[in-house]
Amino acid sequence: MKKITFALNYRKPKLDYNPTDQIEICIRFSHLDKKTNAHKIKNISCGVKCMLKDWNNDWHKNPERLPVLKTDPDYSKKNKKLFDIRKKILINQFKKSDDLEKNIRSSKLDPKIPKGPMNQKWTNHKNSINLVNPANKRNIDVIVVGTGLAGGSASASLAELGYNVKAFCYQDSPRRAHSIAAQGGINAAKNYQNDGDSIYRLFYDTVKGGDYRSREANVYRLAEVSGNIIDQCVAQGVPFAREYGGLLDNRSFGGVLVSRTFYAKGQTGQQLLLGAYSAMNRQIAKGKIQMYNRHEMLDLVVIDGKARGIIARNLETGEIQKHSAHAVVIASGGYGNVFYLSTNAMGSNVTASWKIHKKGAFFANPCFTQIHPTCIPRSGDHQSKLTLMSESLRNDGRIWVPKNIDDVEKIRSGKLKPTEIKEQDRDYYLERRYPAFGNLVPRDVASRAAKERIDAGFGVNNTGEAVYLDYSTAIKRYGKEKALLLGIKDPSENEIVKLGEEIVETKYGNLFQMYEKIVDENPYKTPMMIYPAVHYTMGGVWVDYNLMTTIPGCYCIGEANFSDHGANRLGASALMQGLADGYFVLPYTIGEYLSNEIRTGPISVESVEFDESKSLVEKKLQNILEVQGKKPADYFHIKLGKIMWEYVGMSRNEKGLKTAIKEIKKLRDLFWQEIFVPGNMYSMNKELEKAARVLDFLELGELFAIDALDRNESCGGHYREESVEKDGPQKGEAKRDDVNYSYVSAWEYNGDPSKAVLHKEKLEFTEVELKQRSYK
């Protein structure tokens, strides 16, 4: 099917009509006749008439896109009917013909991986991409939603290239995006340490760390551009940590055998984000970026199958605005807050990703979520968010719980202190289960092991949800080393501890201080309590090699897309991916699409599609306000979080997932009966913002569970109790199933999360051999 348009059904020669004659309007489209194998034009009458003088045959060329002109008193009704029928035909055609469906399915999920050897794909692709000449770039608008590492760097780079950028963020400044909270560092295959690092090794580690569920070509490109990121950031004035010789310092992270992580103390994310923010500021000052702070995207506008703009709400005035562009880039981050408690910011949400999903973008691998093993545990029901303790702490800390359940009881009731438990009565369960990697097993393995002990009743705080991270061994070891260096003979225990504490402070001081402020205990003297928490979502909007979603002209970058981390992300790779997408990938690949847009001209917001989207957004918010129930948005969010954590959290099974699907549906129904939002939508209304976001989480949560149910294998962060090793040395460990599940699940929205249609992108591995991950 090619194009669907409207036409007047003339029964006699056109010139024989008077301008005031009523003529029937029909919908016209071409279809493939199976017998003759030729395209035929088909007209369908749609029961709407208008006067000849009110008819606009060139409606599609006009920015307002009105087939029936405003001179007709019923023009809006008639146009709406025309477009409704047109939409129906599109959907029906899609459903009826199996051939067509298959065709669309496979063509829609074309990952567009360039041909050629892996290490030449990106270079060749860049050379073959169509370019847009600088004069034309000035006439092209791009909307970027989100100003974190991905959105901020993309906005700045696109503006530098000459495009007109409109950037949106819900916070009061682009500098507040949650990338700012990343602590540890950013990976790059610079091999400054001469420890054998290379692009291939970074690529290999990332594919393996992701448990072989990522797309090889995307990951290779990520590794290729990683070095450029560091060069770029240094040129921008990002103050990375340096050695005394003045050169950049590196440290090592989990899951790898080289030192390739660049860092700026415990604030690497902040420094990189402020770098991107400063690049944005330069373009804002030049007028190349129009910045919309305190604005939230509430819908994507699609015209003739292409993304043409967004509907946004000004969060200060409540005004619902229409913004048009030639392409829309979604960089709105992950959806970890579907669990309510996570290390995400309070405002982090899935709304932008979910809205484009509803408009036709497939959502990939929603069940791939990273649960970080070392976070500060919940202290009670008032808890609103969880704070991460950097992975680097596991380099020196030892994780344990008491061996005897009696000791656990005594600790919980305050009769016993952890420091009083003897060495032989402690269970260093990671060292016991994984002697080869010990406390440095990857995040998913460490989290599950903690859960196993806690489920067995060995949790050590008053909620029963914590294990110890102990620094006493490290303090003594460092203390002894230091004493030797200082030439102290036979140092006393106290001297050793004092010296050791000083060393630990220089390494982890800011993290220890953070812990002390929150928990009110001195982590130098007593072991820290930690517990796993939701941290990052590897799943997200499906994109092809060009980072374009299944909606032409709509792109998705950073944590919001799915492509690079498979089923588990390695430490210090999120910052790398965000900046790679924004600085070095999207600015090139978007040219391929925009080079076809140079003749489009400015896109008007005065069209049926914009008006329809806007009124739907207004209606939705109005509906939420009109429920006038009794429960605040938090009530539903907390409940959803509990369902997700219990049934779709660290360990999942068929029965639990089915329960979750049912419960989430029920909760969504309850939302529409019980939600209470005060005030109106045309003023600052933080409760309304919250409620609308929770509603999207309530839909995503269901798809999340459906995806987890479909994937009956254990891989990375996704652990199905049905899929474990039954015997052999790996007994009890997660079992991946490459024969049946070596694919990306891409879900197409179909009216309701429960009706989502599954499309599969088969994953081909040509460079890396698939192996079982073993840490024993």
Next chain:
Amino acid sequence: MDLTLKVWRQKNRNEKGKMETYQVNDISTDSSFLEMLDILNNDLLEEGQEPIAFDHDCREGICGMCSLYINGKAHGPDSRITTCQLHMRKFKDGETIYVEPWRAKAFPIIKDLVVDRSAFDRIQQAGGYISVNTSGNTQDANLTPIPKDDADKSFDAATCIGCAACVATCKNSSAMLFVSAKVSQLSLLPQGRVEAKERVLNMVKQMDKEGFGNCSNTGACEVECPKGISLENIAILNREFLKGSITNN
């Protein structure tokens, strides 16, 4: 613990605001200050009232969004933390707590405790950057060694989170600490020296235009800064400004 709260309520930019009194009961000493406000807000909602609007996001002291003036101190009674890291154990049972928004001419109140800090963004836009385009061919990151001391000092200045506690605390509502943090960060690095003169002149000009007051060296900003940005940066700013003002291009 049970507490009495006196909170600034203001409908929008134009209307006059006033302090309102609220009672909260059964607050855990382990909850954070903002979690206590969450509880109050949900209580208000259950009674059908409008909750108190306040800015917050990361709740781990790094985004700089939270901004409350608590009992006459920016970010409340504890030191070296933001409001979101403040815990209720710092208060006494039965205490009356005063909660106000940042007060400064350059930060108009939007609603209740939410203020407009876009003046800070505009100062950064005036020059808080190094003019380098995105390019896969900038020089190698290790081509120019930078003394560790300079890099560390630059980093310390760069940890500013832009929360504006310095302005709220200053009796003159001066933004000198904020501006100096960026000027220091970039002027301490060789790559930032190239534009050092224009940067400092433009940023200071914008700062004055936004209506921030002057610095009279009381040092309150440094005391209240959750990130401990040093006053030394203001000295660097003054030196750079003087140098920029009296030298030719």
